[in-house]
Amino acid sequence: MSEPRSAPTVGQVVLGRRLLDLRERAGLKREEAARILRVAPATVRRMEMAEVALKIPYLQLLLKAYGVCDEEAEGFVQLAEEANRPGWWQRFHDILPGWFSMHVSLEGAASLIRSYEPHFVPGLLQTEDYARAVLESGAVGQTSPEIERHVALRMQRQELLTRPDAPRLWVVMDETVLRRPAGGPEVMRAQADKLLEAARLPNVTLQIAPFSSGPHPGTYGPFVLFRFAVPELPDMVYSEYLTGAVYLDARSEVATHLEVMDRMAAQAATAHRTKEILRDFRKEL
Secondary structure, three states: OOOEOOOOOHHHHHHHHHHHHHHHHOOOOHHHHHHHHOOOHHHHHHHHOOOEOOOHHHHHHHHHHOOOOHHHHHHHHHHHHHHOOOOHHHHHOOOOOHHHHHHHHHHHHEEEEEEEEOOOOOHHHOOHHHHHHHHHHHOOOOOHHHHHHHHHHHHHHHHHHHOOOOOEEEEEEEOHHHHOOOOOHHHHHHHHHHHHHHHOOOOEEEEEEOHHHOOOOOOOOOEEEEEEOOOOOOOEEEEEEOOEEEEEOOHHHHHHHHHHHHHHHHHOOOHHHHHHHHHHHHHHO
C-alpha cells in the first residue's frame, strides 16, 4: 500500500500530473495501469492526484509500461525520491493541519503570490509579537507552547522572501488591518516598521485600500492567488474559512479571482502612497 500524506508536496503534485499525462499518451486507461500494478484503479488515481507518495517500484513498472526510455525513467525516479522527502514544514506536523500544509508547500514553490487581506497583516509580513497577538486572540483550546510553535512556523515561512529565487509578493490590505490593534501601540509600531521594510524589497509590492476608496469587489473575504513557473501547475487560489480551506484551480474561478485582484489593486493606494500611509499611521501611535 502507498504511504499516505497529510498533504502532498508540490513536487508530488507535479509528478502526479506528469504520470497522468504519460498514461494518457500511452493510450492506457486507469484500470489497465492498475492491472499492471495488481492494485485497485483507485490506487493509480491517488498516485496521479498526489494523494499518496509515489512508491518507487510501482512508478518503475508504470514508466516501463508507458514506454518511457531507461534514461528518462531514471530521471523521473530521482525526482520522485526528492519529491517524497518531507518538506521542512512537516517538522510542525503537531500543530499544522493538513489543509494548511498544502498552502505552505505551494507558497514555497510559487513564482508569484498575490494576497488580499481584509483583517490582519498577512503571515508572510507579520512580526513575532504581532503574530503572537493575533494567534492568541483566535486561539480556541490551544496552549501557549502550541501558539509559540505556530509563531515559529510563521517566522520560518517568511524566509522565502529573501532567498535567491524569492517569489514576487503583491499584497492588497484593507485599512481595517491598521485600525484593528493587535498587542498594543508598541507592537503596531514595530509592525508598521516591518511593513515599510518589506515594501523596500524589490520583489514585494504592498498596497493599502483606504476607507476613503469605498467598497471594492473583494469584500467577501481574504484569498491568495499562486502562480508557478512549472507548466504542470496551473494558477491556484487559496481561500480559508474557520476550520479549513479550499484550493481552486478551475480556470473560470481563478480568472474571476484574478480580475477581482486587479480591480482592487487599481482602486487601492499606490505602492508609493501606501508607504506614506504607513508612515502617517506610525506617527499616530
